[in-house]
Amino acid sequence: MTNLAIAANGLRKSYGDKTVLDGIDLAVPEGTIFSLLGPNGAGKTTAVKILSTLISPDPASGRISVGGHDLAAEAQAVRAAIGVTGQFSAVDGLITGEENMLLMADLHHLSKREGRQVSAELLERFDLVEAAKKPASTYSGGMKRRLDIAMTLVGNPRIIFLDEPTTGLDPRSRHNMWQIIRELVSGGTTVFLTTQYLEEADELADRIAVLNDGKIAAQGTAEELKRLIPGGHIRLRFTDPAAYQNAASTLREASRDDAALALQIPSDGTQRELRSILDWLDSAGIEADELTVHTPDLDDVFFAMTGGATVPNQSKETAR
Template sequence: MTNPAIAAHGLRKSYGDRTVLDGIDLTVPEGTVFSLLGPNGAGKTTAVKILSTLIAPDADSGQVRVGGHDLATDAQAARAVIGVTGQFSAVDGLITGEENMLLMADLHHLSRSEGRKAAAGLLERFDLTEAAKKPASTYSGGMKRRLDIAMTLVGDPRIIFLDEPTTGLDPRSRHNMWQIIRELVSDGVTVLLTTQYLEEADELADRIAVLHGGKIVAEGTAEELKQLVPGGHVRLRFTDPAAYQHAAGALDETTRDDEALTLQLPSDGSQRALRSLLDRLDTAGIEADELTVHTPDLDDVFFALTSTGSVPAQSKETVR
């Protein structure tokens, strides 16, 4: 990873005696989705504001580079390659969707013809052409969010910060937004996404960092993070009561469900653990009718990592 889109080391931010970010490290490869996950007040929005040059980090912070540019010495160059969609819509409801787009084109110093071309193309891309001449105040929540991101794309940014972009959207609008994000990444755009929706991070992110108390308490892929918390197991289901009783007697550390004829064995779901279990089943002559692997979901990870005193013993280095 020679040229990450975002690289921050020892990022710090305090307000008086309150430390919001306590020396976090972030490395985001180009053309990926990196998600910051955490409860309210964890510091997600503060991190986005610093990385997008909206506020400055503390003087004792380490180096922060965005798009290859050092924010301490060349913030203006970084601004030229980024786009930001905040928690709250930047759409002006008093003017039309098209006028919002043209306003952004003016702010990016596009010529009149270039601005109209960019606006028309993005309005079509985000399925807003029919509504383009209507006041943005008449748009639904999903339409306003699509317009918000379309406005962000007027400057053709290669790095986009999306701060809780689907908050308040209905499930259909949220899924539409996910598709838009996937399309952006397929075009080579890098996305740093903050969210409180665990399903969203699981669905979109190539890597996830869990932020809690101003620190990153874990980082990895969704699957790697799920292995940090206990609760994974393999479930064996039988249709023959005799086969079920034989398996129950031959296997240790099982949880039985005599009514459903199922056995539950603790497992982290790894290939090594499954191979070991299959070898044990073969040796004991056990043939289950169904074998399913159950691993903790991101809900389990989130609650374990952000509950006081409940951070798993594994450190973030174990999943890098």
């Protein structure tokens, strides 16, 4: 059985009468990317702070293990195994990128020689060598985020918590950050990622949990979560009204859109079902001018699991 980098049973956190986390269970295998999704105030950052030992869970919580260490009894060992990049950069803008790295090396009690070596390697790895001698305040948002993660890696953590790491970045910088995260995981690092970008979770995560009102509303792979949401269909559009009427009379279970000359057939979007429908259309002599496949995406999952309405034009359609 795969070893778990993070395991939490019945994780709870309250502030007075406000329950932030209401007994959530988490299981994150080593060497994977786990993404925690949820609206603002759902408790994502609170979960990260607890798992990274920054705040304590409620006494009623069950056992929590991070990096194979009990969170309550071995907090120092947990800290030695993890790295944390929060929503707000820990970079000091008054000093250079290199000096930020060397400061982290000192905090990890590395020797001066080892600290310089590790800093140089990470600055090169994150493409920051040319900017290393410049004040970090002159860096772009993407450069600051890269430096922030490089600083997190100085202690060679096995588990990294990334709390909304790409917030505020432009699309190119976001994609660069995704590549960095993939490379970390390919090297054996476990990444616990919180994000409000559904595309980001879909692109990166091996497993996803949707957090809402302090509880896990759903958990699984992106594809497993998408299959929880109804509404998948195949849409056939015609340019010839006669062909449309003929198809509509044959496909009685399809929903009609007479204005658009389009029919909508319920479908789970799997390859097997799509092939079956296409074969059936061929045998019935029905040939549409356009065929599109609609499958629910993480937007649909997010809205359904957090009480919002599904927005049809945010779902994915593939033209055939």
